[in-house]
Amino acid sequence: MEFLLTKEQLLARELFREFAEREVKPLAQKVDEEEYFPQETVRKMAEIGMMGIPFPKDLGGAGGDYVTYTMAVEELAKYCATTAIILSAHTSLCCYPIYMWGTEYQKEKYLKPLVKGEWLGAFALTEPNAGSDAGNQQTTAKFVDDYYILNGSKIFITNGGKADVFIVFAMTDKSKGTKGISAFIVEKGFEGFRIGKPENKLGIRGSSTTELIFEDCKVPKENLLGAEGMGFKIALQTLDGGRIGVAAQALGIAEGAIAEVLKYVKERKQFSKPIGSFQGIQWYIADMITKTEAAKLLVYNAAMKKDKGILTSADAAMAKKYASDVAMEVTTQAVQIFGGYGYTKDYPVERMMRDAKITQIYEGTNEVQKMVIAAQYIK
Amino acid sequence: MRILVFAKQVPDTTEVKVDPVKGTLIRDGVKSIMNPEDKNALEAALQLKDKFGAKVTVITMGPPTAEAILRESYAMGADEAVLITDPLYAGADTWVTSMILARTAQIIGFDLILTGRQAIDGDTAQVGIEIAEHIGIPVIAYATDITLKDDTVVVTRELDNTYEVISTKLPCLITCTKDLNKPRYMRISNIFGCFDKPITILNNSILKFDKNEVGLVGSPTKVKKTFTKGPKVQGTIFNGTPEEGVEVILSKLKSEKIINA
Numbered sequence: 115m116e117f118l119l120t121k122e123q124l125l126a127r128e129l130f131r132e133f134a135e136r137e138v139k140p141l142a143q144k145v146d147e148e149e150y151f152p153q154e155t156v157r158k159m160a161e162i163g164m165m166g167i168p169f170p171k172d173l174g175g176a177g178g179d180y181v182t183y184t185m186a187v188e189e190l191a192k193y194c195a196t197t198a199i200i201l202s203a204h205t206s207l208c209c210y211p212i213y214m215w216g217t218e219y220q221k222e223k224y225l226k227p228l229v230k231g232e233w234l235g236a237f238a239l240t241e242p243n244a245g246s247d248a249g250n251q252q253t254t255a256k257f258v259d260d261y262y263i264l265n266g267s268k269i270f271i272t273n274g275g276k277a278d279v280f281i282v283f284a285m286t287d288k289s290k291g292t293k294g295i296s297a298f299i300v301e302k303g304f305e306g307f308r309i310g311k312p313e314n315k316l317g318i319r320g321s322s323t324t325e326l327i328f329e330d331c332k333v334p335k336e337n338l339l340g341a342e343g344m345g346f347k348i349a350l351q352t353l354d355g356g357r358i359g360v361a362a363q364a365l366g367i368a369e370g371a372i373a374e375v376l377k378y379v380k381e382r383k384q385f386s387k388p389i390g391s392f393q394g395i396q397w398y399i400a401d402m403i404t405k406t407e408a409a410k411l412l413v414y415n416a417a418m419k420k421d422k423g424i425l426t427s428a429d430a431a432m433a434k435k436y437a438s439d440v441a442m443e444v445t446t447q448a449v450q451i452f453g454g455y456g457y458t459k460d461y462p463v464e465r466m467m468r469d470a471k472i473t474q475i476y477e478g479t480n481e482v483q484k485m486v487i488a489a490q491y492i493k
Numbered sequence: 494m495r496i497l498v499f500a501k502q503v504p505d506t507t508e509v510k511v512d513p514v515k516g517t518l519i520r521d522g523v524k525s526i527m528n529p530e531d532k533n534a535l536e537a538a539l540q541l542k543d544k545f546g547a548k549v550t551v552i553t554m555g556p557p558t559a560e561a562i563l564r565e566s567y568a569m570g571a572d573e574a575v576l577i578t579d580p581l582y583a584g585a586d587t588w589v590t591s592m593i594l595a596r597t598a599q600i601i602g603f604d605l606i607l608t609g610r611q612a613i614d615g616d617t618a619q620v621g622i623e624i625a626e627h628i629g630i631p632v633i634a635y636a637t638d639i640t641l642k643d644d645t646v647v648v649t650r651e652l653d654n655t656y657e658v659i660s661t662k663l664p665c666l667i668t669c670t671k672d673l674n675k676p677r678y679m680r681i682s683n684i685f686g687c688f689d690k691p692i693t694i695l696n697n698s699i700l701k702f703d704k705n706e707v708g709l710v711g712s713p714t715k716v717k718k719t720f721t722k723g724p725k726v727q728g729t730i731f732n733g734t735p736e737e738g739v740e741v742i743l744s745k746l747k748s749e750k751i752i753n754a
Contacts, residue, residue, distance in 0.1 A: 121564075121688050122684050122685050122687075122688060125564065125565070125568065125679070125684050125687070126681055126684050126685075128679075129568075129678060129679045129681070129684065132678065133678060161678075162678045162679070162680055162681055163680050163681035163682045164681060167681055171682055171685075175682075176680075176681035176682040176684075176685060177681075177682055177685040177686065178681055178682075178684075178685050182681070381730050455732075
């Protein structure tokens with residue numbers, strides 16, 4: 115892919131690599147074992163402009179593009195999938211919809227502090243009974259005296275306990291089905307809004323994944339994002355971008371695992387030889403690298419299409435599905451190559467395997483991705 | 494205030510390999526970076542700029558590919574970049590290099606010059622102080638702390654087993670060590686735009702040296718022989734707890750009679 119990247123993108127990648135190695139790698143184990151949210155890393159990311167990569171400079175962003183943002187997620191995920199998803203959810207799922215559908219007021223009030231990294235963002239679509247069936251929103255928003263009154267709850271919200279701003283979806287007109295869903299910008303301090311219990315997870319353990327509870331939550335009418343009834347369209351288009359972020363996260367996890375494997379097979383000796391000298395191991399590694407490179411092509415393809423404004427839902431879904439499946443396969447294989455050591459917490463590959471699993475599930479399970487892909491081609 | 498920072502592009506390794514026949518550095522496959530302590534010098538300049546306001550100009554001498562470290566300097570926050578490049582200057586030793594850099598500094602003008610203490614490829618630590626000598630300004634080498642008040646700098650510098658605190662008036666030159674600061678990262682917003690910024694190219698038609706004064710011809714240093722150190726013995730990797738590791742190392746040191754049993 116090198117030949118398709120601009121000088122700016124290549125230099126930014128140098129920066130991300132240096133940053134990830136110096137700031138992210140040393141914390142990765144703690145983030146996992148202590149369910150530690152790396153607040154100081156987020157602050158440092160804000161300092162260098164990572165929290166607003168694909169947004170224009172006049173809005174406080176870095177003036178970069180989606181490919182550069184995708185590479186940032188990838189480089190972080192090589193060492194720490196938690197840090198990667200904090201950035202991805204913030205950028206793709208919160209900043210992006212405000213940038214696309216926000217009013218001048220909303221951009222000034224919310225987008226600017228978000229892209230500067232002064233605030234952290236989150237996205238709340240999933241509900242206990244609206245997972246893959248996201249259109250079945252139970253949260254309601256009723257318009258009363260210049261306010262929308264929100265009632266209901268959300269679940270599995272990434273950055274939930276740490277975010278300042280949430281994009282929240284709710285039914286404004288149940289009779290219209292998915293065309294009755296609207297999107298709102300909700301601040302963490304709004305009356306009637308509270309954070310519920312955090313999840314205890316298999317992987318991405320430092321990521322703050324929580325329930326959100328709305329009990330007569332008062333949202334000012336100027337915080338309606340887009341128009342009433344546009345919510346589902348906003349959600350789906352936002353998720354197209356978000357899936358590229360998850361795909362990049364999965365890609366980074368796979369690349370991180372391969373780097374660990376390449377180191378290990380040179381050091382580990384059995385039968386008086388480094389295990390990398392055995393053809394059985396070499397074949398595993400060849401497959402791991404080939405599949406990861408193929409995933410990279412799909413991920414970068416989607417990111418580049420997004421920058422050109424020609425991304426389709428299937429492009430993003432294919433990148434996400436393929437990269438996450440590869441991440442799961444590669445990390446599982448990495449643990450196998452490490453043998454008993456791979457199963458312990460002395461090496462990072464078991465964490466990578468646990469982290470990889472979520473990429474097959476969130477922002478649409480891979481089964482949902484297949485529905486999206488097929489729907490675009492079977493018309 | 495105008496601050497000049499002299500920086501050098503170097504191979505990213507402290508284990509530089511040398512071509513046994515030509516006696517030159519093997520650069521193929523080795524990534525090039527800004528010399529680490531030159532980055533400390535740039536950081537010091539940028540901190541002074543943040544505090545007092547200053548125009549920071551980064552200057553490098555080298556082949557055209559040395560442009561990379563100037564783009565990086567822009568991405569860190571430098572205001573101007575200058576590339577001194579001329580085939581006549583190839584093979585310059587520290588004396589000739591510092592003479593060229595000194596003339597450049599005098600043409601551009603400055604209040605303060607900052608350089609790294611030494612480059613990781615040559616390790617001479619001579620160029621910075623020689624620049625000051627050519628120009629005839631005070632120099633303080635090995636800075637670990639710099640404070641500026643009006644036109645006076647107070648510098649803490651590190652010597653072998655002691656620190657000195659020295660002050661002098663501007664204009665002067667300070668060479669910077671890695672302990673001076675932690676260089677900032679590039680800013681992404683600066684990366685997008687840094688390739689559109691101008692780089693001033695200086696060559697001998699501007700610097701006007703006699704061709705016998707510069708390059709390999711003009712350099713009084715004559716390299717007699719360059720060679721690569723013999724390879725190190727393959728290390729062994731021990732897997733186990735730190736306590737077990739200590740035992741392994743101790744018994745090894747004892748058996749090799751490096752320490753007493």
